[in-house]
Amino acid sequence: MRLPVGRFAYTHLFFYFYLLTSQSVCDMQNTEREISIKKILDTALVLFADKGFNRTTTDEIARKARVSKGLIYFYFSSKEEILTRLIEHIFDEGGGEMADGAEPLEFIEQLLESFRTALKDMTRWKVATSVLFQNQNREAVRLILKNKYVQYYSILKDQFALLGSSEPEMDAKELLAIMDGVALHSIFAGDVFKPEAVLDFTLKRYRKQFGP
Amino acid sequence: MRLPVGRFAYTHLFFYFYLLTSQSVCDMQNTEREISIKKILDTALVLFADKGFNRTTTDEIARKARVSKGLIYFYFSSKEEILTRLIEHIFDEGGGEMADGAEPLEFIEQLLESFRTALKDMTRWKVATSVLFQNQNREAVRLILKNKYVQYYSILKDQFALLGSSEPEMDAKELLAIMDGVALHSIFAGDVFKPEAVLDFTLKRYRKQFGP
Amino acid sequence: MRLPVGRFAYTHLFFYFYLLTSQSVCDMQNTEREISIKKILDTALVLFADKGFNRTTTDEIARKARVSKGLIYFYFSSKEEILTRLIEHIFDEGGGEMADGAEPLEFIEQLLESFRTALKDMTRWKVATSVLFQNQNREAVRLILKNKYVQYYSILKDQFALLGSSEPEMDAKELLAIMDGVALHSIFAGDVFKPEAVLDFTLKRYRKQFGP
Amino acid sequence: MRLPVGRFAYTHLFFYFYLLTSQSVCDMQNTEREISIKKILDTALVLFADKGFNRTTTDEIARKARVSKGLIYFYFSSKEEILTRLIEHIFDEGGGEMADGAEPLEFIEQLLESFRTALKDMTRWKVATSVLFQNQNREAVRLILKNKYVQYYSILKDQFALLGSSEPEMDAKELLAIMDGVALHSIFAGDVFKPEAVLDFTLKRYRKQFGP
DNA sequence: AATGAATGAGACTTCATTCAT
DNA sequence: GATGAATGAAGTCTCATTCAT
Numbered sequence: 001m002r003l004p005v006g007r008f009a010y011t012h013l014f015f016y017f018y019l020l021t022s023q024s025v026c027d028m029q030n031t032e033r034e035i036s037i038k039k040i041l042d043t044a045l046v047l048f049a050d051k052g053f054n055r056t057t058t059d060e061i062a063r064k065a066r067v068s069k070g071l072i073y074f075y076f077s078s079k080e081e082i083l084t085r086l087i088e089h090i091f092d093e094g095g096g097e098m099a100d101g102a103e104p105l106e107f108i109e110q111l112l113e114s115f116r117t118a119l120k121d122m123t124r125w126k127v128a129t130s131v132l133f134q135n136q137n138r139e140a141v142r143l144i145l146k147n148k149y150v151q152y153y154s155i156l157k158d159q160f161a162l163l164g165s166s167e168p169e170m171d172a173k174e175l176l177a178i179m180d181g182v183a184l185h186s187i188f189a190g191d192v193f194k195p196e197a198v199l200d201f202t203l204k205r206y207r208k209q210f211g212p
Numbered sequence: 213m214r215l216p217v218g219r220f221a222y223t224h225l226f227f228y229f230y231l232l233t234s235q236s237v238c239d240m241q242n243t244e245r246e247i248s249i250k251k252i253l254d255t256a257l258v259l260f261a262d263k264g265f266n267r268t269t270t271d272e273i274a275r276k277a278r279v280s281k282g283l284i285y286f287y288f289s290s291k292e293e294i295l296t297r298l299i300e301h302i303f304d305e306g307g308g309e310m311a312d313g314a315e316p317l318e319f320i321e322q323l324l325e326s327f328r329t330a331l332k333d334m335t336r337w338k339v340a341t342s343v344l345f346q347n348q349n350r351e352a353v354r355l356i357l358k359n360k361y362v363q364y365y366s367i368l369k370d371q372f373a374l375l376g377s378s379e380p381e382m383d384a385k386e387l388l389a390i391m392d393g394v395a396l397h398s399i400f401a402g403d404v405f406k407p408e409a410v411l412d413f414t415l416k417r418y419r420k421q422f423g424p
Numbered sequence: 425m426r427l428p429v430g431r432f433a434y435t436h437l438f439f440y441f442y443l444l445t446s447q448s449v450c451d452m453q454n455t456e457r458e459i460s461i462k463k464i465l466d467t468a469l470v471l472f473a474d475k476g477f478n479r480t481t482t483d484e485i486a487r488k489a490r491v492s493k494g495l496i497y498f499y500f501s502s503k504e505e506i507l508t509r510l511i512e513h514i515f516d517e518g519g520g521e522m523a524d525g526a527e528p529l530e531f532i533e534q535l536l537e538s539f540r541t542a543l544k545d546m547t548r549w550k551v552a553t554s555v556l557f558q559n560q561n562r563e564a565v566r567l568i569l570k571n572k573y574v575q576y577y578s579i580l581k582d583q584f585a586l587l588g589s590s591e592p593e594m595d596a597k598e599l600l601a602i603m604d605g606v607a608l609h610s611i612f613a614g615d616v617f618k619p620e621a622v623l624d625f626t627l628k629r630y631r632k633q634f635g636p
Numbered sequence: 637m638r639l640p641v642g643r644f645a646y647t648h649l650f651f652y653f654y655l656l657t658s659q660s661v662c663d664m665q666n667t668e669r670e671i672s673i674k675k676i677l678d679t680a681l682v683l684f685a686d687k688g689f690n691r692t693t694t695d696e697i698a699r700k701a702r703v704s705k706g707l708i709y710f711y712f713s714s715k716e717e718i719l720t721r722l723i724e725h726i727f728d729e730g731g732g733e734m735a736d737g738a739e740p741l742e743f744i745e746q747l748l749e750s751f752r753t754a755l756k757d758m759t760r761w762k763v764a765t766s767v768l769f770q771n772q773n774r775e776a777v778r779l780i781l782k783n784k785y786v787q788y789y790s791i792l793k794d795q796f797a798l799l800g801s802s803e804p805e806m807d808a809k810e811l812l813a814i815m816d817g818v819a820l821h822s823i824f825a826g827d828v829f830k831p832e833a834v835l836d837f838t839l840k841r842y843r844k845q846f847g848p
Numbered sequence: 849a850a851t852g853a854a855t856g857a858g859a860c861t862t863c864a865t866t867c868a869t
Numbered sequence: 870g871a872t873g874a875a876t877g878a879a880g881t882c883t884c885a886t887t888c889a890t
Contacts, residue, residue: 483885491851601818
């Protein structure tokens with residue numbers, strides 16, 4: 001069985017944003033068109049993360065991206081659309097590699113492992129939340145996040161079902177909550193909280209509960 | 213045994229904010245001055261929660277609070293100061309009551325119960341993130357949150373110890389993560405996610421693990 | 425013959441302003457009414473001189489004068505009226521003493537002497553011009569200045585007539601121009617210009633022309 | 637002998653400002669950019685002169701210049717910067733032509749003649765004082781003015797020396813004082829004072845004293 | 849005589865967006 | 870494709886003035 005796990009690791013909200021900022025927004029850049037779009041998106045991403053959506057002006061995006069303001073509106077219908085496209089790109093981005101045909105428990109282990117790795121780069125998280133929370137009341141943003149959430153939740157649910165969980169939905173939701181809760185606390189109290197410890201603790205519990 | 217539980221309910225980040233918004237910002241309202249300030253703060257709070265700080269205009273605050281725009285600047289030096297004063301009030305607010313001398317498991321039950329109640333008012337949560345992640349305030353706010361976190365984490369840790377947990381620190385941290393993770397997801401996917409279900413699920417696990 | 429010379433010394437624009445700032449605006453202060461008015465005028469004067477009319481707010485006048493903003497409008501119909509009353513006070517202020525029954529040449533000598541004295545206090549002049557020029561396009565201010573100018577010009581003209589000048593009007597106007605021109609240049613180039621020297625030079629010319 | 641008289645006419649403070657306002661602020665106006673900047677500066681100058689800096693609104697500048705309010709802020713960072721740029725232009729402006737190799741007396745005649753012409757346009761003078769006496773600019777402006785003063789004073793002093801004056805420094809200073817004094821009085825009492833008369837009177841005196 | 853809370857018109861400024869070239 | 874000058878609606882904030890007490 002071949003699960004679409006290659007992309008799974010980026011399911012949850014925060015983790016997605018990590019990737020957002022560590023990679024280039026768009027890898028295709030053959031035509032001039034794509035080069036320009038990429039320049040705009042890359043620049044906007046850094047600025048949105050740094051100063052927030054509202055405080056970033058199209059003027060600054062144009063200046064830093066070394067394109068004219070007019071060109072931005074040639075490719076994007078509005079500033080809002082830059083944000084939307086940015087978020088869509090994030091979730092379409094390829095993720096890390098997951099062992100093919102892994103056992104469910106192994107799958108979760110790998111997931112938490114890569115999550116812990118991501119957590120170590122704290123500055124990345126901050127950038128992510130900055131973008132995320134400053135736009136939480138934008139309906140467009142909320143919808144994307146919600147859809148992605150539902151989509152990936154079902155994958156995790158299946159894994160717990162394969163593990164033999166009696167309430168795979170609940171297990172899936174709880175794990176997602178733990179991950180994002182840990183990420184959130186890392187931002188505020190990372191120095192005293194040691195977030196990775198909780199992930200291990202949770203994993204240990206799964207092993208005891210679902211292991212051989 | 214008398215635990216300082218009266219304030220416990222406000223431990224975690226988001227829950228704090230719930231209280232902020234569910235109560236009146238300022239209780240003294242004898243003089244005209246205080247009545248006006250209260251009207252402005254109360255109105256601003258709801259609007260910030262609803263639309264975010266940036267999208268709320270002073271014009272709208274004035275209109276909804278039924279005061280003139282000038283009066284806002286008579287009491288607050290800027291829109292930013294309204295936000296600052298709001299945050300200060302949050303952390304000065306007193307908390308609710310916890311059953312005195314409750315059993316540890318009962319204590320956690322009550323905690324999750326009041327948390328679930330808070331979660332129902334979704335718009336309230338929004339103010340928290342909106343306020344928290346404004347770039348410029350972040351460091352100051354982060355410190356306050358961190359201190360609160362550490363302080364209340366120790367209380368929860370003690371409860372798990374009383375329950376007979378072999379790793380009370382981990383249990384405490386995990387529970388806090390679950391709570392804030394649930395809160396976070398409620399914002400984005402509350403309609404499909406049913407956050408309260410996860411809380412029950414977790415509680416059931418505690419009962420099985422620590423119950424009689 | 426008794427000329428109204430006691431007041432003459434304050435004829436020209438700048439010299440008037442010197443007195444304005446070196447003396448209290450109003451000497452009567454028996455009743456509470458007069459005390460309050462005096463406090464307001466005195467405070468406004470310093471502030472207008474320091475920051476200019478526009479940049480001085482009624483709020484600041486009230487605060488520094490230790491009266492309420494309402495009281496200012498109880499005694500003055502507008503901020504503009506404070507300025508007008510201030511300028512009127514300046515021109516009504518008593519001046520220095522002039523030797524009674526002095527010879528015309530002696531009269532001019534004394535005039536220039538007291539003018540030179542006033543010039544020494546450079547900061548005073550700056551304050552004067554600050555108030556004066558910042559309000560030059562206010563018609564009310566211009567009218568007061570103009571009337572005073574005409575009034576005192578006629579006194580000086582008479583003195584030159586007594587001296588035997590063939591064109592006393594021209595002599596009077598020229599002398600007034602020299603005085604204010606000297607004052608003006610003192611502000612900008614006082615350190616290199618030595619304004620008092622010009623006054624002596626002019627006086628020497630009068631002595632040669634009109635003297636015995 | 638070739639005196640650097642070409643620029644002499646702008647020696648004294650006020651006269652400088654006349655030129656400022658009688659000429660276009662910026663001569664280059666090829667590109668659209670320069671045309672717009674010129675429109676804004678020219679309009680602002682007239683308005684500042686007429687109503688003073690504070691009473692001139694950006695709205696009015698935009699309306700009279702027939703550009704949008706936004707365009708003003710596209711080229712100038714603030715209303716204050718318009719003022720600053722205006723002052724800079726003043727001192728960069730080239731001056732009029734003086735008859736080459738003129739006799740000293742002729743030179744002074746021409747000087748006073750062009751000065752009298754300048755005086756006729758009263759509104760022009762106002763911008764000078766309005767601009768000059770804004771508190772915040774004073775020190776910077778004062779220095780520029782002082783340097784110009786010293787520089788051109790020396791030219792006038794030489795002319796009086798050539799005329800055979802026994803005290804050319806004093807004559808030079810006195811003449812400069814008369815000119816600026818006359819200008820000053822023109823503003824306040826121009827309608828009754830007839831400033832040009834004094835200039836003729838002074839010139840007549842020079843003719844009698846230094847003429848053939 | 850005195851207070852100070854309250855008002856509202858209008859100021860400066862910002863910035864997403866358009867459009868002629 | 871690309872530019873950048875131009876727009877104008879909307880925002881924050883100021884402050885002279887009023888008015889109930």
